[in-house]
Amino acid sequence: MTTALATPRSQRRPRAAWLRSPLVNQLKAPVVCIGLTLLLWQLLCLGNTEGFPGPIQVISQTWDPYISKPFYDDGGTSKGIGLQILISLQRVAIGYTLAAVVGIAAGMAIGLNAFLRRGFDPLIQVLRTVPPLAWLPISLLLLQQADSAAIFVIFITAVWPIVINTAVGIREIPQDYTNVARVLRLGKRSYVRDILLPATAPYMFTGLRISVGLAWLAIVAAEMLKADGGIGFFIWDAYNAGGDSSTSQIILAILVVGLVGLALDRLVGLVGDRVAAGGR
Amino acid sequence: MPAMLDNGTTNVSPAGAVPAATATGAAPEAFLSFDGVGQVFQTRRGPFEALRDINLQVQQGEFLCVIGHSGCGKSTLLNMVSGFLTPSSGRVSLRGAPIERPGPDRMVVFQNYSLLPWKTVQQNVELAVKAARPELSPGARAQVVEHHLEMVHLLDARHQKPAQISGGMRQRVAIARALAVNPAVLVLDEPFGALDAITKEELQEELLAIWQEQRPTVLMITHDIDEALFLADRIVMMTNGPSATIGEILEVPFDRPRSYETIQQDPRYGQLRNHALDFLFRRYAHDDD
Numbered sequence: 001m002t003t004a005l006a007t008p009r010s011q012r013r014p015r016a017a018w019l020r021s022p023l024v025n026q027l028k029a030p031v032v033c034i035g036l037t038l039l040l041w042q043l044l045c046l047g048n049t050e051g052f053p054g055p056i057q058v059i060s061q062t063w064d065p066y067i068s069k070p071f072y073d074d075g076g077t078s079k080g081i082g083l084q085i086l087i088s089l090q091r092v093a094i095g096y097t098l099a100a101v102v103g104i105a106a107g108m109a110i111g112l113n114a115f116l117r118r119g120f121d122p123l124i125q126v127l128r129t130v131p132p133l134a135w136l137p138i139s140l141l142l143l144q145q146a147d148s149a150a151i152f153v154i155f156i157t158a159v160w161p162i163v164i165n166t167a168v169g170i171r172e173i174p175q176d177y178t179n180v181a182r183v184l185r186l187g188k189r190s191y192v193r194d195i196l197l198p199a200t201a202p203y204m205f206t207g208l209r210i211s212v213g214l215a216w217l218a219i220v221a222a223e224m225l226k227a228d229g230g231i232g233f234f235i236w237d238a239y240n241a242g243g244d245s246s247t248s249q250i251i252l253a254i255l256v257v258g259l260v261g262l263a264l265d266r267l268v269g270l271v272g273d274r275v276a277a278g279g280r
Numbered sequence: 281m282p283a284m285l286d287n288g289t290t291n292v293s294p295a296g297a298v299p300a301a302t303a304t305g306a307a308p309e310a311f312l313s314f315d316g317v318g319q320v321f322q323t324r325r326g327p328f329e330a331l332r333d334i335n336l337q338v339q340q341g342e343f344l345c346v347i348g349h350s351g352c353g354k355s356t357l358l359n360m361v362s363g364f365l366t367p368s369s370g371r372v373s374l375r376g377a378p379i380e381r382p383g384p385d386r387m388v389v390f391q392n393y394s395l396l397p398w399k400t401v402q403q404n405v406e407l408a409v410k411a412a413r414p415e416l417s418p419g420a421r422a423q424v425v426e427h428h429l430e431m432v433h434l435l436d437a438r439h440q441k442p443a444q445i446s447g448g449m450r451q452r453v454a455i456a457r458a459l460a461v462n463p464a465v466l467v468l469d470e471p472f473g474a475l476d477a478i479t480k481e482e483l484q485e486e487l488l489a490i491w492q493e494q495r496p497t498v499l500m501i502t503h504d505i506d507e508a509l510f511l512a513d514r515i516v517m518m519t520n521g522p523s524a525t526i527g528e529i530l531e532v533p534f535d536r537p538r539s540y541e542t543i544q545q546d547p548r549y550g551q552l553r554n555h556a557l558d559f560l561f562r563r564y565a566h567d568d569d
């Protein structure tokens with residue numbers, strides 16, 4: 001952007017030129033602010049060596065084995081953070097895929113049929129506000145098994161935004177496109193493939209993106225209550241162990257949960273941009 | 281409402297669906313006719329009569345322009361030909377059969393282009409040809425698509441998406457799409473209203489060229505009297521709404537092919553133009569126009 005303007009100056013002061021490169025420019029603010037936060041945190045924790053760890057302790061206490069060997073497996077539930085994340089991701093993958101399939105199908109039915117829409121709308125509005133964990137007891141009763149129950153919680157948490165957004169997308173198909181379909185008397189198949197799906201795809205992906213965040217939220221919570229494995233279990237297990245490095249392990253796990261959640265969000269966003277390009 | 285719900289049936293081929301015998305055997309005057317047509321909209325403030333007592337016979341292959349102040353009911357009139365509206369009273373019929381719903385024998389060039397943004401220029405035209413002329417082999421279809429893109433000078437832009445091309449080019453795609461279907465009637469609702477003068481003239485010439493080749497019956501709404509005089513065989517001038525009707529029909533006698541230079545040198549051009557202006561701005565003057 002400003003490279004043309006910056007050139008004569010950087011010739012005069014060549015040493016400072018790298019400071020104005022776009023990458024440095026972008027990273028400057030986050031690096032400074034996060035650095036200051038870490039510093040403040042460290043300073044606040046300086047006095048007490050027994051209590052809450054500062055960032056340096058977090059890293060030193062969890063370096064071996066949690067950071068250096070993320071995929072270690074000592075058998076049983078003693079596994080590295082990487083493996084725990086994979087267990088959680090697997091559950092999310094199953095529950096979220098189910099939610100996507102069911103949600104898109106139900107959203108289409110509701111979007112296309114006014115009777116179904118009016119009939120189910122109150123139910124959807126109520127159920128979508130239920131917090132993920134409220135579903136856990138009933139899903140344990142229903143499915144008996146902790147793993148399936150966790151997957152069901154993901155499903156039931158993630159399905160609503162997909163249903164709602166798909167239905168809205170179908171109702172929002174511009175009149176222009178349906179007029180084209182009517183003049184050409186497009187058959188059902190062609191209408192779905194050439195108009196309905198491409199016009200609705202951006203809305204579907206909006207729903208899918210909201211849902212992946214909710215699914216990740218739900219799995220960590222569900223695993224903390226009832227699971228043998230997964231990152232939520234890891235956090236709860238560290239808390240219960242109450243060892244010297246427990247707090248550090250929990251902090252590290254929280255950071256990893258956040259990063260993975262961000263990655264999931266970006267991934268769905270990226271796929272959506274690819275698939276639904278030009279849809280709006 | 282989605283289209284798939286109200287026409288679950290298979291595609292109907294456009295021109296072939298209607299018995300050709302009636303068109304050739306009977307007098308040609310009955311090709312497209314409006315008989316005592318009225319349109320009343322039910323609104324929240326009660327019934328609103330937009331059009332009344334429309335009587336008009338259109339010949340096969342005729343080029344008709346419809347002129348009138350905005351809100352007088354021009355779009356309403358043409359929507360009864362394309363089949364998006366059915367008359368509240370009277371009858372609109374094509375080759376003797378009443379028009380009941382939209383179909384590819386009456387293609388429409390919409391005011392806002394209505395191209396599918398996720399399809400390229402070529403795919404937009406292809407979709408129409410495939411849907412409306414299922415009898416064509418893939419090779420013949422490709423040829424029809426290519427020919428019509430060539431007629432509107434869009435071969436170079438065929439792989440671009442609508443968002444990547446200009447408004448004039450988009451309207452060209454819409455025209456190519458409509459005519460590639462080989463409709464009996466072509467309906468255009470202010471197709472060139474948003475375009476600059478030069479693009480407009482180019483598009484008018486391209487439209488005339490395809491019309492000369494295929495000779496569909498054309499019904500076109502315009503605000504531009506010069507455009508109507510250049511394109512039309514007859515100009516239908518509407519009175520003001522509500523309860524608008526056809527005020528007068530102007531015959532445009534110039535020989536074809538036409539060019540702006542030759543027709544504007546014709547002494548009748550000025551007379552016709554003044555007559556139309558007089559109709560619109562004196563006899564049926566409109567406050568907001």
Ligand SMILES: Nc1ncnc2c1ncn2[C@@H]1O[C@H](COP(=O)(O)OP(=O)(O)O)[C@@H](O)[C@H]1O
Pocket residue numbers: 321322323328330348349350351352353354355356357521
């Ligand atoms: N679906 C409708 N419901 C109610 N009134 C309508 C509807 N469509 C058009 N009208 C009214 O009918 C009149 C004619 O509209 P229109 O045919 O769009 O005019 P034009 O195309 O000449 O500008 C206007 O007063 C408009 O408000």
Ligand SMILES: [Mg+2]
Pocket residue numbers: 354355356469
């Ligand atoms: Mg109009």
